[in-house]
Amino acid sequence: MNNQDMVEFRWHGRGGQGAKTACLLLADAAFSSGKYVQGFPEYGPERSGAPITAYNRISSERCGIHSNIYEPDYVIVVDEGLLSCVDVTAGLKETGAIIINSSRTPDELRAHLNGYQGRVCTIDANRISRDILGQVFPNTPMLAAAVKVSGVVDVDKFTSDMEESFHHKFASKPQVIEGNMKVLKTSMEEVQG
Amino acid sequence: MAHLDRLSGNEAVAVAMRQIDPDVMGAFPITPSTEIPQYFAQYVADGLVNTELVTVESEHSSMSVCMGAAAAGGRAISATSSAGLALMYETLYVAASCRMPIVLAVSTRALSGPININNDHSDAMGARDSGWIQIYAENNQEVYDNYVQAFPIAETENVRLPVMICQDGFITSHAVENIELLEDAEVKSFVGTYEPKHYLLNPDEPLAVGPYDVTHYYMEHKRQQAEAMRNARAAILAQAERFEALTGRKYGFFEAYKMDDAELALVLMGSTAGTAKAAVDMLRAEGRKVGLVKIRVFRPFPMEELAEALKNCRAVAVMDKSEGFSACGGPLFAETRSALYDLETRPKAINIVYGLGGRDVAVDDVRALYDRLADIAATGETGPVYSHIGVREEA
Amino acid sequence: MIHAKDIHENSPWTKMTQGGEIYEPATSLLFNTGDWRTQTPVFLEKKCKQCLLCVPYCPDSAIPVKDGKRGEFDLMHCKGCGICITACPFDAIVWKEDA
Numbered sequence: 250m251n252n253q254d255m256v257e258f259r260w261h262g263r264g265g266q267g268a269k270t271a272c273l274l275l276a277d278a279a280f281s282s283g284k285y286v287q288g289f290p291e292y293g294p295e296r297s298g299a300p301i302t303a304y305n306r307i308s309s310e311r312c313g314i315h316s317n318i319y320e321p322d323y324v325i326v327v328d329e330g331l332l333s334c335v336d337v338t339a340g341l342k343e344t345g346a347i348i349i350n351s352s353r354t355p356d357e358l359r360a361h362l363n364g365y366q367g368r369v370c371t372i373d374a375n376r377i378s379r380d381i382l383g384q385v386f387p388n389t390p391m392l393a394a395a396v397k398v399s400g401v402v403d404v405d406k407f408t409s410d411m412e413e414s415f416h417h418k419f420a421s422k423p424q425v426i427e428g429n430m431k432v433l434k435t436s437m438e439e440v441q442g
Numbered sequence: 443m444a445h446l447d448r449l450s451g452n453e454a455v456a457v458a459m460r461q462i463d464p465d466v467m468g469a470f471p472i473t474p475s476t477e478i479p480q481y482f483a484q485y486v487a488d489g490l491v492n493t494e495l496v497t498v499e500s501e502h503s504s505m506s507v508c509m510g511a512a513a514a515g516g517r518a519i520s521a522t523s524s525a526g527l528a529l530m531y532e533t534l535y536v537a538a539s540c541r542m543p544i545v546l547a548v549s550t551r552a553l554s555g556p557i558n559i560n561n562d563h564s565d566a567m568g569a570r571d572s573g574w575i576q577i578y579a580e581n582n583q584e585v586y587d588n589y590v591q592a593f594p595i596a597e598t599e600n601v602r603l604p605v606m607i608c609q610d611g612f613i614t615s616h617a618v619e620n621i622e623l624l625e626d627a628e629v630k631s632f633v634g635t636y637e638p639k640h641y642l643l644n645p646d647e648p649l650a651v652g653p654y655d656v657t658h659y660y661m662e663h664k665r666q667q668a669e670a671m672r673n674a675r676a677a678i679l680a681q682a683e684r685f686e687a688l689t690g691r692k693y694g695f696f697e698a699y700k701m702d703d704a705e706l707a708l709v710l711m712g713s714t715a716g717t718a719k720a721a722v723d724m725l726r727a728e729g730r731k732v733g734l735v736k737i738r739v740f741r742p743f744p745m746e747e748l749a750e751a752l753k754n755c756r757a758v759a760v761m762d763k764s765e766g767f768s769a770c771g772g773p774l775f776a777e778t779r780s781a782l783y784d785l786e787t788r789p790k791a792i793n794i795v796y797g798l799g800g801r802d803v804a805v806d807d808v809r810a811l812y813d814r815l816a817d818i819a820a821t822g823e824t825g826p827v828y829s830h831i832g833v834r835e836e837a
Numbered sequence: 838m839i840h841a842k843d844i845h846e847n848s849p850w851t852k853m854t855q856g857g858e859i860y861e862p863a864t865s866l867l868f869n870t871g872d873w874r875t876q877t878p879v880f881l882e883k884k885c886k887q888c889l890l891c892v893p894y895c896p897d898s899a900i901p902v903k904d905g906k907r908g909e910f911d912l913m914h915c916k917g918c919g920i921c922i923t924a925c926p927f928d929a930i931v932w933k934e935d936a
Contacts (some may be wrong), residue, residue, distance in 0.1 A: 315617070
């Protein structure tokens with residue numbers, strides 16, 4: 250096994266926010282672009298609001314490792330409130346990045362990241378979702394930001410795959426497809442850091 | 443023509459079930475196997491299968507439904523985990539002794555005390571002596587492939603035994619990974635049509651199934667079951683050969699990974715084998731002669747073949763993902779050490795109990811085991827034969 | 838195919854059916870369980886009104902019925918439980934004396 254180009258993601262969210270779904274969508278997107286993928290949640294006694302973790306491994310060869318990810322390349326924090334209760338930068342590679350759902354700037358947040366020296370990115374996923382969809386669904390913006398920042402999937406390919414997937418997923422309510430696509434594109438433009 | 447997809451282990455099993463289109467499913471949900479009947483119920487609702495889905499009030503009943511269906515002459519399936527498998531306990535023995543080729547998907551999970559929903563093998567190990575064939579998988583691909591092979595093994599005339607297709611709960615059951623699926627027609631043709639010789643719905647042959655067995659007959663029937671389990675060895679290899687011809691994917695009783703010149707080896711089952719292979723690759727890159735044996739078929743146990751695979755090793759660590767509470771090692775260790783006994787010269791052997799209740803095992807944990815084996819090989823001293831890893835000790 | 842009549846207490850395991858399956862009906866005809874009996878019922882035909890209440894009560898189907906009428910006991914299968922004696926409203930079944 251030679252997984253030199255393997256990229257590892259760790260998702261932190263709260264039960265009900267869709268972090269696991271976003272994790273599986275990232276696996277879908279990477280699969281569609283010809284990659285080998287793993288997408289798996291770490292299960293505990295999750296209930297709505299409890300902190301949850303999910304993981305992705307993405308590479309050009311099959312990965313047989315079935316442990317959790319301890320030294321991720323990217324960490325995605327779907328809920329800013331987790332910064333005070335979960336060690337989100339644990340093991341995070343300095344060559345990678347952390348992407349946080351927040352209205353604050355990367356510089357403002359760096360002080361809360363246990364001295365993490367790598368790239369810090371933020372995106373106001375809640376606002377983007379509320380403005381465009383009228384409701385807070387932070388997982389689609391966070392997925393878009395993860396794709397943009399990591400470059401693990403070609404952005405254009407990702408956009409067209411997601412559009413197709415929305416057409417499938419929302420076949421019975423096509424009126425929401427346009428909004429979701431706008432969320433996706435806006436998020437890739439607005440992610441900072 | 444292979445079809446590339448990305449599926450969780452549970453969905454992979456459900457797809458295999460859909461492709462086989464069995465006659466009856468006895469369904470009762472329990473984490474982490476719940477998704478299997480959930481996906482399958484959708485296939486039933488969508489008319490993609492002709493299966494009679496029977497929702498019941500307990501796992502004792504779901505296996506009883508399977509037995510009724512099997513006695514009637516149908517193909518019967520179910521899925522379960524942990525306490526659900528324990529609640530089937532009595533019926534597992536009945537299904538095996540009535541020689542019913544039922545296939546049960548098990549997403550393995552700790553069997554309670556204290557309650558825990560995460561993975562280990564204590565549920566399936568509790569059923570190891572029930573007379574079922576047990577086949578374990580490392581990942582979603584293997585559990586799919588094993589499932590497709592299950593009915594032809596179970597229905598082999600001199601076997602007629604139920605088969606448990608096991609995968610690690612959550613770790614592979616809920617992990618989405620790439621997978622190569624067969625075309626529906628390929629699976630249907632591989633599995634074939636079930637033509638039981640004797641069945642209750644045959645009006646031309648009145649049949650009694652499962653009669654009371656007095657002392658004068660019981661042991662003869664157990665001896666028959668023992669013979670059927672021995673016959674299962676050839677059936678498992680025969681189906682693996684057919685499967686390889688179809689897919690190019692090779693299966694046997696176990697996978698010997700980089701064992702040709704290995705001096706230090708692990709013996710283990712399930713998803714951790716993939717993690718351990720990564721450790722083997724790293725150590726091989728450093729020039730160390732290490733390998734592993736991943737047991738696929740636990741029942742029947744491939745005793746002679748395993749001894750042959752390990753005979754040139756100097757030290758072996760057997761990894762048990764269940765306690766066993768023998769106070770001297772887990773069930774896989776007991777079988778493996780027994781297999782080594784017949785060798786003229788035996789490797790040193792230790793037992794490692796790991797991963798209970800979802801305790802994670804990383805590549806470095808496995809590397810450390812090879813270091814321990816290297817010490818044993820160098821000094822000839824095994825140290826503690828039976829120990830646990832990944833457990834907190836006092837500093 | 839192995840028939841029930843060929844299976845007995847000296848049959849080797851290789852000469853028995855898988856799972857103890859029995860591939861024919863009426864195999865109780867092969868087994869004399871009447872000799873388990875310690876007491877024997879007697880059918881008094883003159884007192885019998887042919888109500889047939891004894892028939893469904895008999896646990897061993899040892900009361901044959903032909904053309905709507907019961908006949909003599911099938912003593913190869915009657916185990917002498919006496920339920921029929923209790924069930925009969927007309928005292929048409931009694932225990933055999935000095936049995």
